[in-house]
Amino acid sequence: MTEKDHKSNLYSSISLGQLTELRKAITGLDSEDLQRLSRLIQDPELFSIEISQLLPLSIKKMFERGEVDEEQLRKFVEQVLHQSVKSDPGVMATILFPIMMPAIRKAVAEDIKRMVESLNTSLDHGFSPKRIGWRMQALFSGRKYAEILLSNAYVFKVSQVFLIHRTTGLLLNQVQETEIKDARDADLVSSMLSAIKDFVQDSFQRDAEENLDSIKVGNFNIWIEQGPYAIIAAIVEGNVPGSLRLILKEAIEAIHVNFSYELEHFQGDTEPFVLKDRFLRACLLNEKKEVKGKKPVIILILVALLLGVLSFWTYTRVETKLRFNRMLDELDATKGVAVTGTEKKDGVYSITGLYDPLVGNLNNVVKLHGFDLHDVKLNLEPMISLDYDLVLLRARRVLMPPETIDLSLKRDTLIAEGDADNEWLKRATSLVLHLPGIYFFDITKVNEEKIQQTPARQLVKKRILAIENYYFVFKINEVKLDSLQKIDFDILINEAKSVLNFRFDQDSVPVIEVFSHTSRTGHIDANKNAARLRAEKFVDLMLHAGLPIETLVPKVIFVEDEKVPFPVRSVSFKVKYVNPAAL
Amino acid sequence: MIKKKICMLGAFAVGKTSLVQRFVNSIFSGKYQTTIGVKIDQKMVSLGETDVNLLLWDIHGEDDFQKVKATYVMGASGYFIVIDGTRSETYQVGLELEKLAKNAAPQAKCVILINKSDLIRDWEITHGQIAKLISDGFKVIQTSAKDNLAVETAFTELTRMMIK
Ligand SMILES: Nc1nc2c(ncn2[C@@H]2O[C@H](COP(=O)(O)OP(=O)(O)O)[C@@H](O)[C@H]2O)c(=O)[nH]1
Ligand SMILES: [Mg+2]
Numbered sequence: 001m002t003e004k005d006h007k008s009n010l011y012s013s014i015s016l017g018q019l020t021e022l023r024k025a026i027t028g029l030d031s032e033d034l035q036r037l038s039r040l041i042q043d044p045e046l047f048s049i050e051i052s053q054l055l056p057l058s059i060k061k062m063f064e065r066g067e068v069d070e071e072q073l074r075k076f077v078e079q080v081l082h083q084s085v086k087s088d089p090g091v092m093a094t095i096l097f098p099i100m101m102p103a104i105r106k107a108v109a110e111d112i113k114r115m116v117e118s119l120n121t122s123l124d125h126g127f128s129p130k131r132i133g134w135r136m137q138a139l140f141s142g143r144k145y146a147e148i149l150l151s152n153a154y155v156f157k158v159s160q161v162f163l164i165h166r167t168t169g170l171l172l173n174q175v176q177e178t179e180i181k182d183a184r185d186a187d188l189v190s191s192m193l194s195a196i197k198d199f200v201q202d203s204f205q206r207d208a209e210e211n212l213d214s215i216k217v218g219n220f221n222i223w224i225e226q227g228p229y230a231i232i233a234a235i236v237e238g239n240v241p242g243s244l245r246l247i248l249k250e251a252i253e254a255i256h257v258n259f260s261y262e263l264e265h266f267q268g269d270t271e272p273f274v275l276k277d278r279f280l281r282a283c284l285l286n287e288k289k290e291v292k293g294k295k296p297v298i299i300l301i302l303v304a305l306l307l308g309v310l311s312f313w314t315y316t317r318v319e320t321k322l323r324f325n326r327m328l329d330e331l332d333a334t335k336g337v338a339v340t341g342t343e344k345k346d347g348v349y350s351i352t353g354l355y356d357p358l359v360g361n362l363n364n365v366v367k368l369h370g371f372d373l374h375d376v377k378l379n380l381e382p383m384i385s386l387d388y389d390l391v392l393l394r395a396r397r398v399l400m401p402p403e404t405i406d407l408s409l410k411r412d413t414l415i416a417e418g419d420a421d422n423e424w425l426k427r428a429t430s431l432v433l434h435l436p437g438i439y440f441f442d443i444t445k446v447n448e449e450k451i452q453q454t455p456a457r458q459l460v461k462k463r464i465l466a467i468e469n470y471y472f473v474f475k476i477n478e479v480k481l482d483s484l485q486k487i488d489f490d491i492l493i494n495e496a497k498s499v500l501n502f503r504f505d506q507d508s509v510p511v512i513e514v515f516s517h518t519s520r521t522g523h524i525d526a527n528k529n530a531a532r533l534r535a536e537k538f539v540d541l542m543l544h545a546g547l548p549i550e551t552l553v554p555k556v557i558f559v560e561d562e563k564v565p566f567p568v569r570s571v572s573f574k575v576k577y578v579n580p581a582a583l
Numbered sequence: 584m585i586k587k588k589i590c591m592l593g594a595f596a597v598g599k600t601s602l603v604q605r606f607v608n609s610i611f612s613g614k615y616q617t618t619i620g621v622k623i624d625q626k627m628v629s630l631g632e633t634d635v636n637l638l639l640w641d642i643h644g645e646d647d648f649q650k651v652k653a654t655y656v657m658g659a660s661g662y663f664i665v666i667d668g669t670r671s672e673t674y675q676v677g678l679e680l681e682k683l684a685k686n687a688a689p690q691a692k693c694v695i696l697i698n699k700s701d702l703i704r705d706w707e708i709t710h711g712q713i714a715k716l717i718s719d720g721f722k723v724i725q726t727s728a729k730d731n732l733a734v735e736t737a738f739t740e741l742t743r744m745m746i747k
Contacts, residue, residue, distance in 0.1 A: 016688060168658030170586045170638065187586065191623045191638045198654040268585040268635075268660065476632070521743065522631035560743075568631060 055099060114210050156238030161283045162190050163255065163273060164231045165266055169194030172230060172266075175280045187416035198222065229254040229263035234283055242283060245551040251279040324349060327369035331442075334359060336385035350377040356385035357484055358393050384436050391437035399428045400466060405446070413440040421449045423458050460502045463495045464575045467512070471572040472538070478532060479537035492573075493545045499575060500551050513553045514539050515574065517566045520558050531556040538571045584634050587745055590656050591641045592684055593665030594676035598698040601728035602665065603641050606738050621655065628742045635742050651680060656687040657727070660745045664695045668725070671707035692744040694722045696737055701727040 040047050160176040171190035216221050221240070225232045225248040232252045236244065256263065257281075262272045284541055328351070332339045336356035343350050349371075355362060366376050385391075391407045401407055402418040414432060425446060434443045470492050472485055481489050502512055516535035518527040535554035559565035566572050591599040599620070607626040621643045627634055640659070642651060654664060658729060667673040683691050695716055697708055703725075716723050724740065726733045 165658070168660075170587045170588060170658075188623055188625050191588070191625075195621045195623060195640070195655075198652070201682070268587050270584070270586060332654060463728060478627075512589065519631040519743070522633050527631050564733075565739070567739070568629065569733065 060075050077149045089215065120459050155235060156240040156244075156285075158234050158236050158240075158244065158283055158285050160186075161237075162186065162193065162233045163280055164190050164194055164233060165263070166194075166229055166231055168266070168268075170266075170270070172270050172276055173280060175277065175284055175476040177284055190233075193222065193224075197231070223248060224250045225249055227256045228257060229266075232280070232283070244283075247283055247285070251283050254279045307546070323369055324371070327365060327371065328378075330334075330369075331362065331365055334362075334365070335387040336390045337362065337380070338383075348375060348377060350379055352379045353381075354383040355380040356387075356390050357382050357487065358385070358390050358397070361482065361484060386437040391435070395432070395435055395438065398431055400462070401428070403416070409438075412438060413437045413442050415442040415445065417445040419447045419449055421458075438477060456502070458503065460499055460504075463499050467492060467495050467573050467575055469500065471566050471570045474534060475572040476569065477536055479541070481541070489541070489545075493542065493547065494543070496547055500547065504577065507579060508553075509580050511551045511553055511578055512542075512547075513555050513574040513576055514542070514573045515555050515557045515566075517557055517559050517562070517568055517570045517572065519568045520560050528556055534569070534571060584636055585746065586636045586638065587660040588638050588640060588658055589741065589745075590659045590662040590684070591639065591665060592640045592651065592662055592677070592680040593655070593696075594667065594670075594673040597664050597665045597667035597670075597673050597677075598726075598728045599641055599663075600643075602663075602696065602698065602726065602734055602737075603639050605728045605731055605734045607639065614713070626738075628739060630739070630743055630746065631747065635746060637738070637742065651683060651700055653683075653687040657689045659684075659688045661692040661694070661741045662688070663741065664693060666695065666697050666708065668697045668706040668708045669702050669719045671742070674712060692741060694724060694737060694741045694744070697723065697725045699727060699729070700725040700732055701730045 028068075050510065081409050157177070160174065162174045163172040164170070169191045174190070175187045213225070214221055221236050221242070223234045223236055223244065225234075225245070230252065230563075232248050232255075234244070234248060258276070259273065267368060292581045298331070304394065328339060328342065331337055331351070331353075336359040337353065338355070339351060339353040341352045343352070362378055362380065363373060366373060366378065384394075388409060392414075395407055395409070395414055399407070401416065402420055402424060405424075406417045408415050408417070416428070425448060429441060429443070431440055470488060472481070472488070496512060500512070503509060514535050516531040516538070518531035520527070532554070539552045539554045543549055559568055591600050591603060603622075603624055610647045622638045622643055624641070626637050626639065628637055629635075640655060642655065662684050664677045664684075666677040677695065681695075684691065684693070699706075699715065713723055720743070722740065724733055724737045726737055728734060
């Protein structure tokens with residue numbers, strides 16, 4: 001008999017009631033007691049609460065009986081703490097930071113407060129003829145009032161505050177006094193600051209605990225306040241009172257206390273920090289605070305306000321104009337683009353000129369400089385540029401050299417090097433001299449290959465390759481061809497028509513599979529649905545362009561399954577030969 | 584929106600800066616990089632329905648190791664090891680840097696780029712060496728910053744690995 005059999009026999013021969021009675025007799029515990037104990041053991045939380053109630057009592061008893069020497073115990077604790085701090089002070093500091101800092105600060109707070117108050121009184125000049133003079137100056141010089149104010153010292157402002165994740169340097173949140181057009185720059189600035197901080201700390205070989213607390217960049221200062229997981233960096237201008245340091249410290253502590261979980265487990269999602277922002281805003285201090293509470297002289301305030309608004313208006317105009325000029329410079333410097341004039345009408349800039357469609361979509365340049373496409377219109381006429389890069393690019397597009405051929409350009413001579421078949425060479429030589437900017441074609445370095453296929457077959461194979469090289473990327477939920485895609489699309493349709501007209505043999509007909517690429521990232525079903533719609537809409541476009549419906553097969557494909565993935569939200573093509581019976 | 588830090592690692596002149604330049608439209612002037620030794624660019628990548636803002640850290644320097652400090656890699660969610668296909672010595676440097684990065688950022692994802700595929704005929708890196716990397720479990724992509732081959736793919740692939 002095995003052990004198991006033995007056991008089960010034993011159980012079945014004693015009834016449950018008997019068993020309970022037996023247990024009670026042996027242990028003195030009834031089933032309620034037992035359940036409570038087993039609950040305690042299984043739940044560490046409960047268990048520790050239970051013990052924590054007993055522990056102080058038993059320690060007290062031990063002291064009373066003289067079993068433990070108070071002196072001994074203290075020495076032991078001190079030693080452990082000492083060891084921990086010595087091996088890595090950071091660990092201890094991290095644990096103590098949220099608890100200790102408020103206490104320490106409260107102790108010095110009174111002193112600082114007194115100092116700040118005396119500073120404030122000496123700073124606060126309220127409304128004076130001097131200030132009105134500055135406002136006038138602001139109006140006529142086109143500079144911001146605040147700038148003039150600052151250049152005349154006395155006051156300060158905090159114009160921007162960043163909250164930066166310490167190890168990654170990523171921007172968690174930021175606030176600023178006025179709205180900034182392209183908030184994405186702040187991400188870069190944040191990473192930059194973190195790199196600069198590391199750099200300074202590294203290069204001066206400071207003690208790891210001694211932290212950098214301010215950096216001077218041009219006209220302004222960056223004040224830094226560090227916590228274990230995050231850093232506050234405040235951009236300040238002017239004569240900053242010491243009280244700002246205190247406010248920054250308070251903010252970084254409050255953030256550590258309130259976001260302790262999010263900070264410790266940060267994976268790149270900044271939403272919680274942005275949504276629940278109250279602490280950063282408190283750091284945006286400026287001159288207004290000191291003016292508050294002065295006797296208002298209504299007329300003067302109105303005048304000042306008006307002048308302020310005027311100068312702000314001037315400022316934004318100047319800023320926009322400067323930005324516009326920078327964008328123009330960039331456009332003009334782009335190879336294949338020539339700007340001939342600009343005009344402003346009803347607040348809309350229009351830029352006239354010429355561009356070579358080969359340079360791609362120029363709307364991106366406009367957007368990159370923070371302009372909306374409604375505010376800046378590009379009226380560029382297509383042209384053919386003879387710039388070196390563009391001539392070569394055009395040659396590559398038109399001649400479609402096989403991979404074994406390298407094309408290069410030397411003044412007005414196009415040079416081909418490598419291996420090619422006679423078919424390509426013939427086509428290339430007949431086409432090349434139609435290309436603007438090219439007058440000679442040097443094929444002395446081409447090795448001809450002999451290929452037995454008939455020219456027609458060869459041509460169709462080439463066209464299939466060309467078709468399979470095209471792809472179109474679309475915005476989310478949209479299948480619209482922009483002007484450049486339209487050009488590609490027309491060529492594609494032409495190639496497709498000639499391929500569909502050709503049969504390699506009697507048993508198969510060509511079809512074009514229209515692949516819509518999507519990804520498994522995110523919501524798979526939603527992605528798949530969107531991709532299916534995209535494929536169908538694209539097939540519609542092809543139908544309209546005159547391709548027969550029975551030759552078009554929409555398909556969805558995940559980039560994760562592809563060998564060489566196409567971009568997500570793109571459409572690409574594959575030509576297949578199938579048995580007509582299978583259609 | 585999700586933000587991620589990515590580092591470019593590799594020997595001198597393998598094409599780190601060129602790859603980044605290909606991928607982003609840089610707005611920062613070169614002034615900072617020479618002083619603090621690192622250039623940072625950013626680019627938004629959309630994966631399916633998620634937007635990811637990549638912050639790309641590129642070391643500026645002429646020596647292979649000296650400037651690669653742990654702080655540079657720390658906190659990165661991913662990094663590229665860039666090897667120059669035409670210079671076999673950059674293979675070893677790349678592997679050493681990989682070890683360094685693995686230490687500083689154990690959770691980070693890695694993609695190895697064999698760059699300058701436009702010069703594939705002059706490559707010193709062999710098929711065997713590439714096969715070895717793959718069998719060691721690395722994701723390997725052959726790129727050309729010059730002809731813009733597989734650059735976008737490389738960045739998208741690393742991003743995809745990071746947000747999985
Ligand atoms: N042929 C070729 N040259 C490249 C490629 N990528 C970079 N280069 C060149 O290699 C040199 C070093 O590039 P760089 O990006 O400064 O390298 P880094 O030191 O790694 O940042 C430059 O002359 C680049 O023009 C490439 O894909 N193909
Ligand atoms: Mg570089």
